[in-house]
Amino acid sequence: MIDLRRLQVLRAVEQCGGVTAAARALHLTPSAVSQQVRALANDLGVELLVHEGRGVKLTSAAHLALRHAHELFRQWEEAAADIRKHEANPPGTVRLCGFPSALTALLIPTASALQESNPAMRVHLREAETPECFELLLSEEADLAVVVPNANSPTLDDPRFDQSPLLDDVIDLLVPDDHHLAERDSITLSEAASETWIVAEPTSTEQHALAIGACTTAGFRPRIGHYATDWQTVLHLVTAGYGVYLLPRLVEIPAQARLRRLPVTGKPRLVRRILVASRKGSRHHAHLAAAGRILHGIAAAIA
Template structure:
């Protein structure tokens, strides 16, 4: 009889590329993963890993076993979801991620409501960009992710994931107070296309959207400064160092040296949750979605 925890360890090594990375995802030590794999080799009578440079690679026997493990683990998850649904209670553990402005603007109220309404549920939240969190949900590393995409830059959602809408959000532009357009009520984005900008790092949803959008209206953008937190971006704007796209959902205290101006066309983004299809019947998924919608 194959042990599920050992299959899960092998599957994690296959997905994440190393024993160490698998251990991080499974929240165990590297030694524990190695021991699980050694026991699985004894169970199967097959060598599953072989040295490859400084790392390891899966043998043909391991690849065959992984292909079965994916289906087995998927069925186990579906069975667990069906049992939770049959029980009809919101219990267990829900691992989830949210992008930064949702962590600020939605998560506090949503998680507090879940804790008050469902004391048998433990929610573990990590702040992650959708570029990172969506693949984690697809792999089974997370149960749920709160993500976003912009109207002109949709996010690619892998097969096997479902989505549920939470809210629509719009953004303004934050300009240094001495900017020539800072006293306007509305500014056209193309009027700012040649300005220096402050944004998140390359590879994030917001950076990629801003780069794409500015390129469509005025050539190569000048993103001079990059910071993860909106409060840091606004501090740089207050120092006169550039403009910031500021979603209303994530709005924080605006420094005195910054003016908020509406943009045309209005930047709009969709905020929604994604989860694996097999987990649809989990009451915890439905409860979390309801809580985030209420917070919005």
């Protein structure tokens, strides 16, 4: 009999890109992950990992084992949901994760509505950027994630996850209220080509790629003066006149802030696509189905 926990470890190695990263995601030591993979290889009678440079890569046998593993885990999620659906308003736990502005605008209201509808339900919230969200889903530390896909995200047809559109978050240009553009009703991005820009750190969030990609599409390379990731830091930098910033509408600005949001016109429309993701098959769980309905309702009200 194959130990499903060992298959889960192999799935984490695939998702995280290596043994060390998988160990971090699973809260294990790298040696423990390697031991689990070796034990699974012995169970199957095949080689699953081979050394490549300083790291390892999955063998063709490992990829085949994973294809079957993804189907097994999907079937298990659906079976568990089918068994539990006969309980009326059962107690349970739902674990939600998402990037900071989604947590504030979408997931906290979802958690409140879930607990109001079923006081016996426990809801856990976790702030995490998109790559970590998928790792949390795979390690079963989260049940539902709100993510912004990037170039390294799982594809929409990835057999491990259900992913569906949630919201197109419109992006505005943020300027100080005494900026020469502040009185405008709207702006094309190319009109801000000569401005000094504030952008997120390249490896921190999807915001960096979004800003660079938008400016490139508009026909210019932004002159980056400052890097900032924390929203409060961004707002203070813009207020002080250190540059302009592309700000998603999910991010709230304090009413007293001396800032102006300028809608960006032109095509393509400047948005960040937000998805809701869960483990394949798990969305049939009553708790997750309820969370999904509430979340989509909140997103629709914002849109």
